[in-house]
Amino acid sequence: MPKPRPALIIGSVAIDRVATPFAQSDRILGGAASYAAIASSYFAPTRLVGIVGADFPPAFMRRYKRHGIDLQGLQTDPAGKTFYWSGKYREHFAGRDTLEIQLNVFQNFSPVLPESYKDTPFVMLGAIQPSLQNHVIDQLSGPRKPFILADTFDLWIHTTKAELEQLLKRIDLFVINEDESLLLTGERNPVLAGRHLRRMGPRTVVIKKGAHGSLLFHSEGYFAISAYPVTKFVDPTGAGDSYAGAMIGYLASVNRTDFAALKKAVAYATAVSSLTVESFSVDRLSSAGRRTIDARYRELVKITRF
Amino acid sequence: MPKPRPALIIGSVAIDRVATPFAQSDRILGGAASYAAIASSYFAPTRLVGIVGADFPPAFMRRYKRHGIDLQGLQTDPAGKTFYWSGKYREHFAGRDTLEIQLNVFQNFSPVLPESYKDTPFVMLGAIQPSLQNHVIDQLSGPRKPFILADTFDLWIHTTKAELEQLLKRIDLFVINEDESLLLTGERNPVLAGRHLRRMGPRTVVIKKGAHGSLLFHSEGYFAISAYPVTKFVDPTGAGDSYAGAMIGYLASVNRTDFAALKKAVAYATAVSSLTVESFSVDRLSSAGRRTIDARYRELVKITRF
Numbered sequence: 013m014p015k016p017r018p019a020l021i022i023g024s025v026a027i028d029r030v031a032t033p034f035a036q037s038d039r040i041l042g043g044a045a046s047y048a049a050i051a052s053s054y055f056a057p058t059r060l061v062g063i064v065g066a067d068f069p070p071a072f073m074r075r076y077k078r079h080g081i082d083l084q085g086l087q088t089d090p091a092g093k094t095f096y097w098s099g100k101y102r103e104h105f106a107g108r109d110t111l112e113i114q115l116n117v118f119q120n121f122s123p124v125l126p127e128s129y130k131d132t133p134f135v136m137l138g139a140i141q142p143s144l145q146n147h148v149i150d151q152l153s154g155p156r157k158p159f160i161l162a163d164t165f166d167l168w169i170h171t172t173k174a175e176l177e178q179l180l181k182r183i184d185l186f187v188i189n190e191d192e193s194l195l196l197t198g199e200r201n202p203v204l205a206g207r208h209l210r211r212m213g214p215r216t217v218v219i220k221k222g223a224h225g226s227l228l229f230h231s232e233g234y235f236a237i238s239a240y241p242v243t244k245f246v247d248p249t250g251a252g253d254s255y256a257g258a259m260i261g262y263l264a265s266v267n268r269t270d271f272a273a274l275k276k277a278v279a280y281a282t283a284v285s286s287l288t289v290e291s292f293s294v295d296r297l298s299s300a301g302r303r304t305i306d307a308r309y310r311e312l313v314k315i316t317r318f
Numbered sequence: 319m320p321k322p323r324p325a326l327i328i329g330s331v332a333i334d335r336v337a338t339p340f341a342q343s344d345r346i347l348g349g350a351a352s353y354a355a356i357a358s359s360y361f362a363p364t365r366l367v368g369i370v371g372a373d374f375p376p377a378f379m380r381r382y383k384r385h386g387i388d389l390q391g392l393q394t395d396p397a398g399k400t401f402y403w404s405g406k407y408r409e410h411f412a413g414r415d416t417l418e419i420q421l422n423v424f425q426n427f428s429p430v431l432p433e434s435y436k437d438t439p440f441v442m443l444g445a446i447q448p449s450l451q452n453h454v455i456d457q458l459s460g461p462r463k464p465f466i467l468a469d470t471f472d473l474w475i476h477t478t479k480a481e482l483e484q485l486l487k488r489i490d491l492f493v494i495n496e497d498e499s500l501l502l503t504g505e506r507n508p509v510l511a512g513r514h515l516r517r518m519g520p521r522t523v524v525i526k527k528g529a530h531g532s533l534l535f536h537s538e539g540y541f542a543i544s545a546y547p548v549t550k551f552v553d554p555t556g557a558g559d560s561y562a563g564a565m566i567g568y569l570a571s572v573n574r575t576d577f578a579a580l581k582k583a584v585a586y587a588t589a590v591s592s593l594t595v596e597s598f599s600v601d602r603l604s605s606a607g608r609r610t611i612d613a614r615y616r617e618l619v620k621i622t623r624f
Binding site: 200204224233234236237243313317 | 548
């Protein structure tokens with residue numbers, strides 16, 4: 013077994029209120045970095061860069077710590093409140109509406125890497141503004157070129173496309189969902205969209221299709237995986253973030269980024285995100301344990317082999 | 319190699335006019351039985367039961383014959399015209415509308431099996447009225463219990479649900495698309511829908527999700543396959559029919575119906591239907607050849623393994 017390398021996660025930390033067609037939650041731990049860091053922590057030592065306010069519940073801090081997440085990069089602004097997001101999923105989970113956003117301390121967030129983080133070999137840039145994602149890359153200064161995964165979301169495609177295009181030339185792995193890939197490339201066929209995205213810069217692209225699995229595009233080939241057959245679907249929030257977090261964590265754990273390792277990372281990400289959707293917040297993701305993740309990974313091997 | 323057993327296909331034969339957002343065709347060979355029989359013919363000796371009118375073009379007959387299809391069961395009504403269907407796909411292939419239907423000779427079609435067909439061990443019942451599908455089963459009288467695959471479509475779920483439910487208790491393999499599975503079971507989650515359908519009778523259920531692959535439910539387990547990565551998408555008409563035809567033909571060719579064989583049948587069906595959508599009518603399906611199908615099957619193995 014290789015010695016796991018550390019993984020660095022940069023992104024939002026939030027307090028969420030989520031309503032689904034079936035249930036309602038309030039003041040739960042949210043934010044891309046929360047989901048991604050906990051997912052990554054199952055595989056590799058994980059460092060978190062983000063910002064919270066004075067109201068951030070100690071129980072949420074303890075949750076991170078229970079996963080051994082390095083919180084040196086998590087700033088606390090004692091004068092502010094934590095980023096707050098409230099959203100509601102439409103019937104049959106056909107889209108969601110944001111009911112309330114309070115950016116709070118996240119408004120002026122500029123990620124600053126602690127000195128000891130600057131040589132992290134595996135980095136995930138959550139879907140913050142592309143200019144900030146680029147700013148993080150500028151701070152990386154290890155002796156070895158880091159492997160960089162980036163996520164984005166529709167707002168940045170609409171408002172800061174030029175910065176996003178610049179970012180794409182600097183990263184190794186771009187993880188995006190099907191709707192966003194259409195928005196960014198104009199290609200409705202995800203196979204063509206994936207190829208198009210690779211021409212924009214990253215050597216590897218993953219297009220996530222939710223309950224329909226995901227697609228991996230790499231210079232050495234194409235890979236498609238079905239979703240894990242979830243039957244207890246509670247809340248999709250954070251599924252994509254934990255997917256990306258599991259990918260970077262797995263790659264760091266094996267210290268490899270070749271096509272074979274990327275395929276396995278996609279399978280682990282599929283297993284991990286299938287847990288995330290089985291509860292609100294990080295509850296199921298956090299309580300599942302590595303053994304459950306491994307069991308779902310093996311199940312994925314079994315149900316896709318012929 | 320086992321000696322291939324014959325497969326019997328019962329269903330509609332039609333002359334189609336199909337419009338897509340990009341192109342238009344007219345008076346092309348259509349009908350579920352045409353797609354299914356040609357697909358099946360790549361794997362096993364294939365028998366066709368259907369009806370055509372005096373206007374049925376000799377070129378279409380020759381097409382069947384070129385695939386070695388046994389046409390003893392194809393009735394010609396010299397006093398009538400062939401079933402005619404004209405449809406138009408909406409933008410982005412989001413659904414389709416029927417523009418014109420002339421049932422013609424199909425209106426009073428009652429499938430009659432030639433004596434020599436009655437012991438066919440592998441039978442596909444295309445999506446004709448459930449009462450007619452049941453009527454075909456009544457005529458099967460071989461020494462060995464035949465393996466029966468059935469397809470259906472939304473009209474029968476709406477109008478003749480009781481007969482359909484009766485049919486489900488008599489068949490071995492039910493092949494249905496995702497929308498129809500929701501309509502029939504009320505289950506939006508295809509994993510739950512598949513389990514529900516199995517409780518309605520058939521030991522094996524396949525739910526087709528188009529560009530998102532398909533799911534196989536069997537007493538011994540669950541199997542999920544991604545779609546073949548089609549980039550030249552022309553017309554989806556007949557994709558589901560050729561999928562089912564390839565399944566029955568493959569199973570007949572290996573003379574097996576166990577879980578492992580069913581998974582392989584689903585993979586071959588995925589390969590075959592990916593060809594169907596690359597042209598109007600059966601053009602690409604018919605010209606592709608077994609070698610291309612086998613190459614796509616191997617490609618599916620490769621792009622889904624990790």
